[in-house]
Amino acid sequence: MNTNGRATLIDVARKAKVSTATVSRCLSHPDKVAEKTRLSIEAVIDEIGYTPHFGGRALASNRTGMVGAIIPTMENAIFATAIQSFQETLAKSEISLQVGSSGYDPEKELFQVKSLIAHGADGLLLTGAERLQKTTKVLEQAQIPYVTAWNSKNDISKYSVGFDNRLAAFSLTQSVLDFGHRNIAIISGFLENNDRAIDRVLGIKDAIEKHHNKGLITDIVETKYSIKAGEEAFDKLMSNTITPTAIICGNDVLATGATIRAKMRNIDVPGDISITGFDDIDLATVVSPALTTVRVPQVGMGEASAVMLMKLISGGANIKSMIRRVEFKTEIMIRESLGSVPNIMYHTSRNYF
Amino acid sequence: MNTNGRATLIDVARKAKVSTATVSRCLSHPDKVAEKTRLSIEAVIDEIGYTPHFGGRALASNRTGMVGAIIPTMENAIFATAIQSFQETLAKSEISLQVGSSGYDPEKELFQVKSLIAHGADGLLLTGAERLQKTTKVLEQAQIPYVTAWNSKNDISKYSVGFDNRLAAFSLTQSVLDFGHRNIAIISGFLENNDRAIDRVLGIKDAIEKHHNKGLITDIVETKYSIKAGEEAFDKLMSNTITPTAIICGNDVLATGATIRAKMRNIDVPGDISITGFDDIDLATVVSPALTTVRVPQVGMGEASAVMLMKLISGGANIKSMIRRVEFKTEIMIRESLGSVPNIMYHTSRNYF
């Protein structure tokens, strides 16, 4: 019994008439202890309500059983599914998760990294490929293993799990072009410090350049990821001289905003204008019309990154032979929000080319 | 430099030519150290990239700087806002948060409590007033302070933050009655182990009993909190002999499901049927028509519970004089989904009374 009145290993040992070593083993490696001993120790533990002291454990074993994840934002569901499956996978090994958000700001990411390390993270999951050099340095000095997710364009020396944002956007854009659209606008998240957003825009441009020409892009609006921002961006696009017949949005949240605003302005989707999203979060099928979007391998990424990170943490010889990079495929989900070009607008727009 | 190659306090002390005590103070109570000393220590820390070892700190100080929160579900946004403000408030004091979910199952809650304690939580935030006796016992044996939220109907000896679910539902129902509705159906979450859901149903009944009679309730459907469940519940209600003119839903998620299904079936809301929600999450204004609902003091609860919990953790003399219970007001948000009773149905329904 320590000064706080909380039971300790020593109390258990004394009461069970064994050494602390045996009690410790009984907790951490039950198979190393004789059945009989184990039972009597467990009885004592139950009786006096002993819980191992976290700090003592962490100090002696140099492990906390906690890992951290830093995602850009929790405000919308973009990362929720992946984080959930990440968490579930960890939970199977009794590892807990602490989530922080960076707000798409590398400085804040660095802060979160420090904070998570200070809070005892055994390993970290980070979003995207780019970060401050200082962040990488901190990670290395603290000797914390980490995995990056959400983008496969990654330094080969690092451990990463993701998909090809650029390629996915490319495919989606091809579908849009196939529907006959020639005046295309983009509503993107802020590109600064966001390699995923940059890649998506690049993918759109790739597709357009390949099949037609750059002039097809009427405008690119950069804004924050929120429904309201999507609404405002829509207004902006519709106030331009050249209005688009299709709007490709950086994610489903922006697309939802655009769709809602279209409805408010009595602009029919997809009759008058087509709108596409990215991510395929729940929202995509809640709005009407349901969004054509890109399904991102959230569950797969969550699981794969958890497995990778746990291997890294356990360390040992097998690290050398580990796969350093997992790349997933994406899938285009064609739904109601993408349709053919409206005739009248189609003609109008042709004048410009 | 320890065996892992990670820098320790001793390394810093040696390099800065001071004792470990001074370095420790410099980190934890900078004002107790001379400016000059502090600067030189900080320089060394920066140079060798020292991060305090979590385990050592936790062991010596008997604090982890982490608290846990257990909410019933993360699958929808019901608890998100409160948790976020809880977290933000904690963050100001450099306390981190670990969230677990119980799935509305008391056994799972117990498991999560144990898990969070095992992971070093300094304190806990729990949802609702009811739980297993064993859970309370575990909490006490581990000497972990905790606060309950979301329901103010609470044992006075405990620390709680919440609002009166019953009263809120009562007010909302009054509004529904004021619009002339006399055939009212309820779609509730499962009542078992959910004091909030129970209270909301009781509040509805209170209002109806007070102003009219029980017979006005055409049906009560219990189901899980999901959009799909809301849809199915709606179908169930509409297949009854007596159909309602208003559906009061246990939360916005269920109400959203009902609304979506109504739209699918070409039943106009609120023209043919009124629907109300509870919680006022984002979803409530995303669906159309926007939901009439109850605004729950999520931000307030989050902040208040964080403050209360932190006081409890710091302990000291002021605990005795602490306020043990904070109760917030709710607000009825009248939006499009609630309207007058359609004439034809009104007449039909009158026949039954």
Add this chain to the structure above:
DNA sequence: TACGGTAATGAGAGCGTTTGCATGCTAAGG
């Protein structure tokens, strides 16, 4: 110059666990 008081620092004893190594015991084989 001596002295008291205060601010800054140092010494060192824990904090509760884990774990490598030593020891003791049991059972099987010679």
Add this chain to the structure above:
DNA sequence: CCTTAGCATGCAAACGCTCTCATTACCGTA
């Protein structure tokens, strides 16, 4: 009956930090 392998257990040294208490340094005042 003695050896020996192998399993179960105990001993005790870390692990890295905090914090109390003691000590030193410095200043102003008598």
